[in-house]
Amino acid sequence: MDVDTRLLRYFVTVAEEGNLTRAAERLYVSQPALTKQIRQLEARLGVRLFTRSRAGMALTDPGRALADRAPALLDGWDDAWRATKAASRRAARVLYVGYLASAANEATPRIIAEFVRRRPGWRVEMRQSPWSAPAAGLDEGTVDVALVRLPFPGQDGFHVRVLITEPRHVVLPAAHPLAAREIVAFREVRDEPFVAPAPETGAWRDHWTGADERDGRPPRIGTVVEQPDDWLSAIANGLGIGLAPASATRFYARPGIVYRPVADIAPSRVAVAWPPAADGNPVVRDFVESCLAELPDGD
Missing domain, CATH: 1.10.10.10 (Winged helix-like DNA-binding domain superfamily/Winged helix DNA-binding domain)
Structure with missing residues:
Protein backbone atom coordinates (compact mmCIF):
# COMPACT_ATOMS: atom_id res chain seq x y z
CA MET A 1 0.00 0.00 0.00
CA ALA A 83 21.71 10.89 0.75
CA THR A 84 20.21 10.94 -2.75
CA LYS A 85 20.28 14.75 -2.95
CA ALA A 86 23.83 14.89 -1.60
CA ALA A 87 25.00 12.37 -4.20
CA SER A 88 23.37 14.47 -6.92
CA ARG A 89 25.18 17.59 -5.72
CA ARG A 90 28.50 15.78 -5.62
CA ALA A 91 27.99 14.55 -9.18
CA ALA A 92 27.37 18.14 -10.30
CA ARG A 93 30.38 19.36 -8.25
CA VAL A 94 28.25 21.88 -6.37
CA LEU A 95 28.41 22.51 -2.63
CA TYR A 96 25.17 23.90 -1.21
CA VAL A 97 25.81 26.26 1.71
CA GLY A 98 22.91 27.50 3.81
CA TYR A 99 23.14 30.83 5.57
CA LEU A 100 21.20 33.47 7.49
CA ALA A 101 21.35 37.20 6.80
CA SER A 102 25.03 38.28 6.47
CA ALA A 103 26.45 34.72 6.79
CA ALA A 104 30.05 35.00 8.08
CA ASN A 105 30.10 38.77 7.58
CA GLU A 106 32.99 40.15 5.50
CA ALA A 107 34.81 36.80 5.65
CA THR A 108 32.23 35.01 3.49
CA PRO A 109 33.80 35.83 0.07
CA ARG A 110 37.23 34.85 1.39
CA ILE A 111 35.90 31.52 2.65
CA ILE A 112 34.36 30.74 -0.73
CA ALA A 113 37.56 31.74 -2.56
CA GLU A 114 39.63 29.49 -0.27
CA PHE A 115 37.25 26.58 -0.85
CA VAL A 116 37.45 26.99 -4.64
CA ARG A 117 41.25 27.08 -4.36
CA ARG A 118 41.13 23.77 -2.50
CA ARG A 119 38.53 22.27 -4.84
CA PRO A 120 39.19 23.38 -8.45
CA GLY A 121 36.19 22.78 -10.67
CA TRP A 122 33.72 23.04 -7.79
CA ARG A 123 31.38 25.91 -7.12
CA VAL A 124 29.49 27.09 -4.05
CA GLU A 125 25.78 27.82 -4.21
CA MET A 126 24.62 29.94 -1.29
CA ARG A 127 21.06 29.32 -0.05
CA GLN A 128 19.60 32.00 2.22
CA SER A 129 17.03 30.98 4.83
CA PRO A 130 14.48 33.20 6.59
CA TRP A 131 14.53 33.71 10.35
CA SER A 132 11.70 31.20 10.59
CA ALA A 133 14.27 28.52 9.57
CA PRO A 134 17.38 29.30 11.66
CA ALA A 135 18.91 25.88 10.94
CA ALA A 136 19.47 27.26 7.41
CA GLY A 137 18.41 24.08 5.61
CA LEU A 138 20.47 21.63 7.67
CA ASP A 139 17.38 20.14 9.30
CA GLU A 140 15.70 19.63 5.93
CA GLY A 141 18.79 18.23 4.19
CA THR A 142 18.62 20.86 1.44
CA VAL A 143 22.21 22.04 2.07
CA ASP A 144 25.52 20.27 2.71
CA VAL A 145 26.84 22.71 5.30
CA ALA A 146 25.68 26.03 6.75
CA LEU A 147 26.85 29.32 8.23
CA VAL A 148 24.52 29.89 11.17
CA ARG A 149 23.94 32.02 14.23
CA LEU A 150 23.87 30.12 17.49
CA PRO A 151 21.79 28.77 19.05
CA PHE A 152 19.41 27.18 16.54
CA PRO A 153 16.74 24.47 16.98
CA GLY A 154 18.17 20.96 16.74
CA GLN A 155 21.73 22.25 17.16
CA ASP A 156 22.78 19.23 19.25
CA GLY A 157 22.21 16.99 16.23
CA PHE A 158 24.96 18.67 14.19
CA HIS A 159 28.67 19.35 14.38
CA VAL A 160 29.32 23.04 15.13
CA ARG A 161 32.49 25.15 15.07
CA VAL A 162 32.30 28.76 16.19
CA LEU A 163 33.93 31.21 13.77
CA ILE A 164 33.00 34.68 15.03
CA THR A 165 31.97 36.08 18.39
CA GLU A 166 30.65 39.64 18.41
CA PRO A 167 28.69 41.86 20.80
CA ARG A 168 24.96 42.34 20.48
CA HIS A 169 23.40 45.78 20.06
CA VAL A 170 19.91 46.99 20.84
CA VAL A 171 18.04 48.31 17.81
CA LEU A 172 15.71 51.23 18.46
CA PRO A 173 13.43 53.53 16.46
CA ALA A 174 15.28 56.81 15.87
CA ALA A 175 12.71 58.65 18.02
CA HIS A 176 13.14 56.33 21.01
CA PRO A 177 14.01 58.12 24.30
CA LEU A 178 17.22 56.04 24.60
CA ALA A 179 18.36 56.53 21.01
CA ALA A 180 20.84 59.26 21.94
CA ARG A 181 22.61 57.10 24.54
CA GLU A 182 26.13 55.84 23.84
CA ILE A 183 25.36 52.56 25.62
CA VAL A 184 22.10 51.04 26.90
CA ALA A 185 21.64 48.62 29.80
CA PHE A 186 19.48 45.66 28.82
CA ARG A 187 17.38 46.03 31.97
CA GLU A 188 16.26 49.44 30.62
CA VAL A 189 14.66 47.91 27.54
CA ARG A 190 13.84 44.29 28.42
CA ASP A 191 10.20 45.07 29.23
CA GLU A 192 9.54 46.84 25.94
CA PRO A 193 7.84 45.02 23.04
CA PHE A 194 10.29 43.14 20.80
CA VAL A 195 10.14 42.49 17.07
CA ALA A 196 10.83 38.76 17.12
CA PRO A 197 11.04 35.57 15.07
CA ALA A 198 8.19 33.04 15.25
CA PRO A 199 7.81 31.07 18.53
CA GLU A 200 8.49 27.82 16.66
CA THR A 201 12.14 28.86 16.37
CA GLY A 202 12.60 28.12 20.06
CA ALA A 203 16.14 28.81 21.29
CA TRP A 204 16.75 31.16 18.36
CA ARG A 205 13.86 33.40 19.39
CA ASP A 206 14.93 33.21 23.03
CA HIS A 207 18.41 34.44 22.13
CA TRP A 208 17.14 37.41 20.13
CA THR A 209 14.73 38.47 22.86
CA GLY A 210 17.37 38.16 25.59
CA ALA A 211 15.69 35.30 27.45
CA ASP A 212 18.80 34.46 29.49
CA GLU A 213 19.06 38.03 30.80
CA ARG A 214 15.43 38.57 31.82
CA ASP A 215 15.48 37.12 35.33
CA GLY A 216 12.51 34.96 34.40
CA ARG A 217 10.42 37.75 32.88
CA PRO A 218 8.79 36.62 29.61
CA PRO A 219 9.36 38.92 26.63
CA ARG A 220 6.64 41.18 25.26
CA ILE A 221 6.26 40.57 21.53
CA GLY A 222 5.29 43.56 19.43
CA THR A 223 5.18 41.68 16.12
CA VAL A 224 6.64 38.59 14.44
CA VAL A 225 8.78 38.73 11.28
CA GLU A 226 10.76 36.33 9.06
CA GLN A 227 13.17 38.54 7.10
CA PRO A 228 15.68 41.26 8.09
CA ASP A 229 13.97 43.89 5.91
CA ASP A 230 10.63 43.26 7.63
CA TRP A 231 12.36 43.41 11.00
CA LEU A 232 13.96 46.77 10.20
CA SER A 233 10.68 48.22 8.93
CA ALA A 234 8.79 47.07 12.02
CA ILE A 235 11.32 48.71 14.34
CA ALA A 236 11.41 51.93 12.31
CA ASN A 237 7.61 52.05 12.46
CA GLY A 238 7.60 51.77 16.26
CA LEU A 239 6.21 48.23 16.55
CA GLY A 240 8.98 47.21 18.91
CA ILE A 241 12.72 47.07 19.45
CA GLY A 242 15.22 44.31 18.72
CA LEU A 243 18.62 42.83 19.37
CA ALA A 244 21.21 42.41 16.64
CA PRO A 245 24.87 41.47 16.23
CA ALA A 246 27.28 44.40 16.03
CA SER A 247 27.91 43.64 12.34
CA ALA A 248 24.29 44.60 11.58
CA THR A 249 25.38 48.23 11.94
CA ARG A 250 27.38 47.69 8.74
CA PHE A 251 25.07 45.37 6.81
CA TYR A 252 21.66 46.73 7.83
CA ALA A 253 22.00 50.46 8.42
CA ARG A 254 18.94 52.42 7.33
CA PRO A 255 17.06 55.66 8.14
CA GLY A 256 14.65 55.53 11.04
CA ILE A 257 16.59 53.16 13.29
CA VAL A 258 19.67 53.35 15.50
CA TYR A 259 21.98 50.68 16.90
CA ARG A 260 23.39 51.08 20.38
CA PRO A 261 25.77 48.80 22.32
CA VAL A 262 23.88 47.02 25.07
CA ALA A 263 25.40 46.11 28.42
CA ASP A 264 24.96 42.92 30.44
CA ILE A 265 24.02 40.59 27.59
CA ALA A 266 25.87 37.66 26.03
CA PRO A 267 27.44 38.03 22.57
CA SER A 268 26.27 36.56 19.28
CA ARG A 269 28.19 33.71 17.65
CA VAL A 270 28.52 32.73 13.99
CA ALA A 271 29.38 29.08 13.34
CA VAL A 272 29.86 26.60 10.55
CA ALA A 273 27.63 23.56 11.07
CA TRP A 274 27.29 20.27 9.23
CA PRO A 275 25.45 16.95 9.74
CA PRO A 276 27.26 13.93 11.23
CA ALA A 277 26.41 12.02 8.04
CA ALA A 278 28.83 14.33 6.18
CA ASP A 279 31.81 13.35 8.34
CA GLY A 280 33.17 11.18 5.54
CA ASN A 281 32.58 13.81 2.86
CA PRO A 282 35.95 15.39 1.92
CA VAL A 283 34.23 18.29 0.16
CA VAL A 284 32.35 19.35 3.28
CA ARG A 285 35.58 18.91 5.25
CA ASP A 286 37.37 21.26 2.82
CA PHE A 287 34.68 23.90 3.30
CA VAL A 288 34.93 23.65 7.08
CA GLU A 289 38.72 23.91 6.84
CA SER A 290 38.33 26.94 4.58
CA CYS A 291 36.19 28.61 7.25
CA LEU A 292 38.75 27.88 9.95
CA ALA A 293 41.62 29.08 7.74
CA GLU A 294 39.96 32.45 7.15
CA LEU A 295 38.67 32.82 10.71
CA PRO A 296 41.36 31.09 12.79
CA ASP A 297 40.42 32.86 16.03
CA GLY A 298 37.03 31.15 16.40
CA ASP A 299 36.39 28.77 19.30
Missing part, protein backbone atom coordinates in the same frame (compact mmCIF):
# COMPACT_ATOMS: atom_id res chain seq x y z
CA ASP A 2 1.33 3.45 -0.95
CA VAL A 3 0.85 6.29 1.54
CA ASP A 4 2.03 9.88 1.00
CA THR A 5 4.73 10.70 3.57
CA ARG A 6 3.08 14.08 4.04
CA LEU A 7 0.00 12.34 5.46
CA LEU A 8 2.22 10.47 7.90
CA ARG A 9 3.93 13.69 8.99
CA TYR A 10 0.54 15.29 9.61
CA PHE A 11 -0.55 12.24 11.58
CA VAL A 12 2.61 12.26 13.73
CA THR A 13 2.18 15.95 14.52
CA VAL A 14 -1.45 15.51 15.58
CA ALA A 15 -0.47 12.50 17.68
CA GLU A 16 2.28 14.51 19.39
CA GLU A 17 0.10 17.55 20.04
CA GLY A 18 -3.14 15.75 20.84
CA ASN A 19 -4.90 18.82 19.50
CA LEU A 20 -5.85 19.78 15.94
CA THR A 21 -5.50 23.52 16.47
CA ARG A 22 -1.96 23.31 17.85
CA ALA A 23 -0.95 20.76 15.21
CA ALA A 24 -2.30 22.97 12.42
CA GLU A 25 -0.37 25.96 13.76
CA ARG A 26 2.82 23.92 13.93
CA LEU A 27 2.34 22.65 10.37
CA TYR A 28 1.31 26.07 8.98
CA VAL A 29 -1.94 24.67 7.54
CA SER A 30 -5.57 25.42 8.30
CA GLN A 31 -7.42 23.21 10.75
CA PRO A 32 -10.04 22.11 8.16
CA ALA A 33 -7.25 21.14 5.73
CA LEU A 34 -5.49 19.13 8.44
CA THR A 35 -8.73 17.38 9.40
CA LYS A 36 -9.24 16.44 5.75
CA GLN A 37 -5.73 14.97 5.52
CA ILE A 38 -6.18 12.87 8.66
CA ARG A 39 -9.47 11.53 7.34
CA GLN A 40 -7.80 10.74 4.04
CA LEU A 41 -5.11 8.73 5.82
CA GLU A 42 -7.75 6.85 7.83
CA ALA A 43 -9.62 6.04 4.63
CA ARG A 44 -6.43 4.78 2.94
CA LEU A 45 -5.56 2.56 5.90
CA GLY A 46 -9.14 1.48 6.57
CA VAL A 47 -8.86 2.15 10.30
CA ARG A 48 -9.81 4.88 12.73
CA LEU A 49 -6.67 6.54 14.10
CA PHE A 50 -8.16 9.05 16.55
CA THR A 51 -11.19 9.51 18.70
CA ARG A 52 -12.26 13.13 18.64
CA SER A 53 -13.73 15.02 21.57
CA ARG A 54 -13.75 18.49 23.08
CA ALA A 55 -10.69 17.45 25.07
CA GLY A 56 -8.68 16.85 21.91
CA MET A 57 -7.51 14.00 19.71
CA ALA A 58 -6.86 10.67 21.45
CA LEU A 59 -5.13 7.81 19.65
CA THR A 60 -7.07 4.59 19.10
CA ASP A 61 -5.23 1.26 19.44
CA PRO A 62 -4.49 1.18 15.68
CA GLY A 63 -3.46 4.84 15.89
CA ARG A 64 -1.07 4.08 18.75
CA ALA A 65 0.48 1.24 16.75
CA LEU A 66 1.10 3.59 13.83
CA ALA A 67 2.38 6.37 16.10
CA ASP A 68 4.95 3.96 17.55
CA ARG A 69 6.36 3.16 14.10
CA ALA A 70 5.79 6.19 11.88
CA PRO A 71 8.61 8.43 13.24
CA ALA A 72 11.28 5.79 12.47
CA LEU A 73 9.75 5.26 9.02
CA LEU A 74 9.88 8.99 8.29
CA ASP A 75 13.43 9.29 9.62
CA GLY A 76 14.52 6.47 7.31
CA TRP A 77 12.90 8.14 4.34
CA ASP A 78 14.50 11.48 5.24
CA ASP A 79 17.93 9.87 5.45
CA ALA A 80 17.47 8.21 2.06
CA TRP A 81 16.26 11.45 0.48
CA ARG A 82 19.16 13.46 1.91
Whole structure:
Protein backbone atom coordinates (compact mmCIF):
# COMPACT_ATOMS: atom_id res chain seq x y z
CA MET A 1 0.00 0.00 0.00
CA ASP A 2 1.33 3.45 -0.95
CA VAL A 3 0.85 6.29 1.54
CA ASP A 4 2.03 9.88 1.00
CA THR A 5 4.73 10.70 3.57
CA ARG A 6 3.08 14.08 4.04
CA LEU A 7 0.00 12.34 5.46
CA LEU A 8 2.22 10.47 7.90
CA ARG A 9 3.93 13.69 8.99
CA TYR A 10 0.54 15.29 9.61
CA PHE A 11 -0.55 12.24 11.58
CA VAL A 12 2.61 12.26 13.73
CA THR A 13 2.18 15.95 14.52
CA VAL A 14 -1.45 15.51 15.58
CA ALA A 15 -0.47 12.50 17.68
CA GLU A 16 2.28 14.51 19.39
CA GLU A 17 0.10 17.55 20.04
CA GLY A 18 -3.14 15.75 20.84
CA ASN A 19 -4.90 18.82 19.50
CA LEU A 20 -5.85 19.78 15.94
CA THR A 21 -5.50 23.52 16.47
CA ARG A 22 -1.96 23.31 17.85
CA ALA A 23 -0.95 20.76 15.21
CA ALA A 24 -2.30 22.97 12.42
CA GLU A 25 -0.37 25.96 13.76
CA ARG A 26 2.82 23.92 13.93
CA LEU A 27 2.34 22.65 10.37
CA TYR A 28 1.31 26.07 8.98
CA VAL A 29 -1.94 24.67 7.54
CA SER A 30 -5.57 25.42 8.30
CA GLN A 31 -7.42 23.21 10.75
CA PRO A 32 -10.04 22.11 8.16
CA ALA A 33 -7.25 21.14 5.73
CA LEU A 34 -5.49 19.13 8.44
CA THR A 35 -8.73 17.38 9.40
CA LYS A 36 -9.24 16.44 5.75
CA GLN A 37 -5.73 14.97 5.52
CA ILE A 38 -6.18 12.87 8.66
CA ARG A 39 -9.47 11.53 7.34
CA GLN A 40 -7.80 10.74 4.04
CA LEU A 41 -5.11 8.73 5.82
CA GLU A 42 -7.75 6.85 7.83
CA ALA A 43 -9.62 6.04 4.63
CA ARG A 44 -6.43 4.78 2.94
CA LEU A 45 -5.56 2.56 5.90
CA GLY A 46 -9.14 1.48 6.57
CA VAL A 47 -8.86 2.15 10.30
CA ARG A 48 -9.81 4.88 12.73
CA LEU A 49 -6.67 6.54 14.10
CA PHE A 50 -8.16 9.05 16.55
CA THR A 51 -11.19 9.51 18.70
CA ARG A 52 -12.26 13.13 18.64
CA SER A 53 -13.73 15.02 21.57
CA ARG A 54 -13.75 18.49 23.08
CA ALA A 55 -10.69 17.45 25.07
CA GLY A 56 -8.68 16.85 21.91
CA MET A 57 -7.51 14.00 19.71
CA ALA A 58 -6.86 10.67 21.45
CA LEU A 59 -5.13 7.81 19.65
CA THR A 60 -7.07 4.59 19.10
CA ASP A 61 -5.23 1.26 19.44
CA PRO A 62 -4.49 1.18 15.68
CA GLY A 63 -3.46 4.84 15.89
CA ARG A 64 -1.07 4.08 18.75
CA ALA A 65 0.48 1.24 16.75
CA LEU A 66 1.10 3.59 13.83
CA ALA A 67 2.38 6.37 16.10
CA ASP A 68 4.95 3.96 17.55
CA ARG A 69 6.36 3.16 14.10
CA ALA A 70 5.79 6.19 11.88
CA PRO A 71 8.61 8.43 13.24
CA ALA A 72 11.28 5.79 12.47
CA LEU A 73 9.75 5.26 9.02
CA LEU A 74 9.88 8.99 8.29
CA ASP A 75 13.43 9.29 9.62
CA GLY A 76 14.52 6.47 7.31
CA TRP A 77 12.90 8.14 4.34
CA ASP A 78 14.50 11.48 5.24
CA ASP A 79 17.93 9.87 5.45
CA ALA A 80 17.47 8.21 2.06
CA TRP A 81 16.26 11.45 0.48
CA ARG A 82 19.16 13.46 1.91
CA ALA A 83 21.71 10.89 0.75
CA THR A 84 20.21 10.94 -2.75
CA LYS A 85 20.28 14.75 -2.95
CA ALA A 86 23.83 14.89 -1.60
CA ALA A 87 25.00 12.37 -4.20
CA SER A 88 23.37 14.47 -6.92
CA ARG A 89 25.18 17.59 -5.72
CA ARG A 90 28.50 15.78 -5.62
CA ALA A 91 27.99 14.55 -9.18
CA ALA A 92 27.37 18.14 -10.30
CA ARG A 93 30.38 19.36 -8.25
CA VAL A 94 28.25 21.88 -6.37
CA LEU A 95 28.41 22.51 -2.63
CA TYR A 96 25.17 23.90 -1.21
CA VAL A 97 25.81 26.26 1.71
CA GLY A 98 22.91 27.50 3.81
CA TYR A 99 23.14 30.83 5.57
CA LEU A 100 21.20 33.47 7.49
CA ALA A 101 21.35 37.20 6.80
CA SER A 102 25.03 38.28 6.47
CA ALA A 103 26.45 34.72 6.79
CA ALA A 104 30.05 35.00 8.08
CA ASN A 105 30.10 38.77 7.58
CA GLU A 106 32.99 40.15 5.50
CA ALA A 107 34.81 36.80 5.65
CA THR A 108 32.23 35.01 3.49
CA PRO A 109 33.80 35.83 0.07
CA ARG A 110 37.23 34.85 1.39
CA ILE A 111 35.90 31.52 2.65
CA ILE A 112 34.36 30.74 -0.73
CA ALA A 113 37.56 31.74 -2.56
CA GLU A 114 39.63 29.49 -0.27
CA PHE A 115 37.25 26.58 -0.85
CA VAL A 116 37.45 26.99 -4.64
CA ARG A 117 41.25 27.08 -4.36
CA ARG A 118 41.13 23.77 -2.50
CA ARG A 119 38.53 22.27 -4.84
CA PRO A 120 39.19 23.38 -8.45
CA GLY A 121 36.19 22.78 -10.67
CA TRP A 122 33.72 23.04 -7.79
CA ARG A 123 31.38 25.91 -7.12
CA VAL A 124 29.49 27.09 -4.05
CA GLU A 125 25.78 27.82 -4.21
CA MET A 126 24.62 29.94 -1.29
CA ARG A 127 21.06 29.32 -0.05
CA GLN A 128 19.60 32.00 2.22
CA SER A 129 17.03 30.98 4.83
CA PRO A 130 14.48 33.20 6.59
CA TRP A 131 14.53 33.71 10.35
CA SER A 132 11.70 31.20 10.59
CA ALA A 133 14.27 28.52 9.57
CA PRO A 134 17.38 29.30 11.66
CA ALA A 135 18.91 25.88 10.94
CA ALA A 136 19.47 27.26 7.41
CA GLY A 137 18.41 24.08 5.61
CA LEU A 138 20.47 21.63 7.67
CA ASP A 139 17.38 20.14 9.30
CA GLU A 140 15.70 19.63 5.93
CA GLY A 141 18.79 18.23 4.19
CA THR A 142 18.62 20.86 1.44
CA VAL A 143 22.21 22.04 2.07
CA ASP A 144 25.52 20.27 2.71
CA VAL A 145 26.84 22.71 5.30
CA ALA A 146 25.68 26.03 6.75
CA LEU A 147 26.85 29.32 8.23
CA VAL A 148 24.52 29.89 11.17
CA ARG A 149 23.94 32.02 14.23
CA LEU A 150 23.87 30.12 17.49
CA PRO A 151 21.79 28.77 19.05
CA PHE A 152 19.41 27.18 16.54
CA PRO A 153 16.74 24.47 16.98
CA GLY A 154 18.17 20.96 16.74
CA GLN A 155 21.73 22.25 17.16
CA ASP A 156 22.78 19.23 19.25
CA GLY A 157 22.21 16.99 16.23
CA PHE A 158 24.96 18.67 14.19
CA HIS A 159 28.67 19.35 14.38
CA VAL A 160 29.32 23.04 15.13
CA ARG A 161 32.49 25.15 15.07
CA VAL A 162 32.30 28.76 16.19
CA LEU A 163 33.93 31.21 13.77
CA ILE A 164 33.00 34.68 15.03
CA THR A 165 31.97 36.08 18.39
CA GLU A 166 30.65 39.64 18.41
CA PRO A 167 28.69 41.86 20.80
CA ARG A 168 24.96 42.34 20.48
CA HIS A 169 23.40 45.78 20.06
CA VAL A 170 19.91 46.99 20.84
CA VAL A 171 18.04 48.31 17.81
CA LEU A 172 15.71 51.23 18.46
CA PRO A 173 13.43 53.53 16.46
CA ALA A 174 15.28 56.81 15.87
CA ALA A 175 12.71 58.65 18.02
CA HIS A 176 13.14 56.33 21.01
CA PRO A 177 14.01 58.12 24.30
CA LEU A 178 17.22 56.04 24.60
CA ALA A 179 18.36 56.53 21.01
CA ALA A 180 20.84 59.26 21.94
CA ARG A 181 22.61 57.10 24.54
CA GLU A 182 26.13 55.84 23.84
CA ILE A 183 25.36 52.56 25.62
CA VAL A 184 22.10 51.04 26.90
CA ALA A 185 21.64 48.62 29.80
CA PHE A 186 19.48 45.66 28.82
CA ARG A 187 17.38 46.03 31.97
CA GLU A 188 16.26 49.44 30.62
CA VAL A 189 14.66 47.91 27.54
CA ARG A 190 13.84 44.29 28.42
CA ASP A 191 10.20 45.07 29.23
CA GLU A 192 9.54 46.84 25.94
CA PRO A 193 7.84 45.02 23.04
CA PHE A 194 10.29 43.14 20.80
CA VAL A 195 10.14 42.49 17.07
CA ALA A 196 10.83 38.76 17.12
CA PRO A 197 11.04 35.57 15.07
CA ALA A 198 8.19 33.04 15.25
CA PRO A 199 7.81 31.07 18.53
CA GLU A 200 8.49 27.82 16.66
CA THR A 201 12.14 28.86 16.37
CA GLY A 202 12.60 28.12 20.06
CA ALA A 203 16.14 28.81 21.29
CA TRP A 204 16.75 31.16 18.36
CA ARG A 205 13.86 33.40 19.39
CA ASP A 206 14.93 33.21 23.03
CA HIS A 207 18.41 34.44 22.13
CA TRP A 208 17.14 37.41 20.13
CA THR A 209 14.73 38.47 22.86
CA GLY A 210 17.37 38.16 25.59
CA ALA A 211 15.69 35.30 27.45
CA ASP A 212 18.80 34.46 29.49
CA GLU A 213 19.06 38.03 30.80
CA ARG A 214 15.43 38.57 31.82
CA ASP A 215 15.48 37.12 35.33
CA GLY A 216 12.51 34.96 34.40
CA ARG A 217 10.42 37.75 32.88
CA PRO A 218 8.79 36.62 29.61
CA PRO A 219 9.36 38.92 26.63
CA ARG A 220 6.64 41.18 25.26
CA ILE A 221 6.26 40.57 21.53
CA GLY A 222 5.29 43.56 19.43
CA THR A 223 5.18 41.68 16.12
CA VAL A 224 6.64 38.59 14.44
CA VAL A 225 8.78 38.73 11.28
CA GLU A 226 10.76 36.33 9.06
CA GLN A 227 13.17 38.54 7.10
CA PRO A 228 15.68 41.26 8.09
CA ASP A 229 13.97 43.89 5.91
CA ASP A 230 10.63 43.26 7.63
CA TRP A 231 12.36 43.41 11.00
CA LEU A 232 13.96 46.77 10.20
CA SER A 233 10.68 48.22 8.93
CA ALA A 234 8.79 47.07 12.02
CA ILE A 235 11.32 48.71 14.34
CA ALA A 236 11.41 51.93 12.31
CA ASN A 237 7.61 52.05 12.46
CA GLY A 238 7.60 51.77 16.26
CA LEU A 239 6.21 48.23 16.55
CA GLY A 240 8.98 47.21 18.91
CA ILE A 241 12.72 47.07 19.45
CA GLY A 242 15.22 44.31 18.72
CA LEU A 243 18.62 42.83 19.37
CA ALA A 244 21.21 42.41 16.64
CA PRO A 245 24.87 41.47 16.23
CA ALA A 246 27.28 44.40 16.03
CA SER A 247 27.91 43.64 12.34
CA ALA A 248 24.29 44.60 11.58
CA THR A 249 25.38 48.23 11.94
CA ARG A 250 27.38 47.69 8.74
CA PHE A 251 25.07 45.37 6.81
CA TYR A 252 21.66 46.73 7.83
CA ALA A 253 22.00 50.46 8.42
CA ARG A 254 18.94 52.42 7.33
CA PRO A 255 17.06 55.66 8.14
CA GLY A 256 14.65 55.53 11.04
CA ILE A 257 16.59 53.16 13.29
CA VAL A 258 19.67 53.35 15.50
CA TYR A 259 21.98 50.68 16.90
CA ARG A 260 23.39 51.08 20.38
CA PRO A 261 25.77 48.80 22.32
CA VAL A 262 23.88 47.02 25.07
CA ALA A 263 25.40 46.11 28.42
CA ASP A 264 24.96 42.92 30.44
CA ILE A 265 24.02 40.59 27.59
CA ALA A 266 25.87 37.66 26.03
CA PRO A 267 27.44 38.03 22.57
CA SER A 268 26.27 36.56 19.28
CA ARG A 269 28.19 33.71 17.65
CA VAL A 270 28.52 32.73 13.99
CA ALA A 271 29.38 29.08 13.34
CA VAL A 272 29.86 26.60 10.55
CA ALA A 273 27.63 23.56 11.07
CA TRP A 274 27.29 20.27 9.23
CA PRO A 275 25.45 16.95 9.74
CA PRO A 276 27.26 13.93 11.23
CA ALA A 277 26.41 12.02 8.04
CA ALA A 278 28.83 14.33 6.18
CA ASP A 279 31.81 13.35 8.34
CA GLY A 280 33.17 11.18 5.54
CA ASN A 281 32.58 13.81 2.86
CA PRO A 282 35.95 15.39 1.92
CA VAL A 283 34.23 18.29 0.16
CA VAL A 284 32.35 19.35 3.28
CA ARG A 285 35.58 18.91 5.25
CA ASP A 286 37.37 21.26 2.82
CA PHE A 287 34.68 23.90 3.30
CA VAL A 288 34.93 23.65 7.08
CA GLU A 289 38.72 23.91 6.84
CA SER A 290 38.33 26.94 4.58
CA CYS A 291 36.19 28.61 7.25
CA LEU A 292 38.75 27.88 9.95
CA ALA A 293 41.62 29.08 7.74
CA GLU A 294 39.96 32.45 7.15
CA LEU A 295 38.67 32.82 10.71
CA PRO A 296 41.36 31.09 12.79
CA ASP A 297 40.42 32.86 16.03
CA GLY A 298 37.03 31.15 16.40
CA ASP A 299 36.39 28.77 19.30
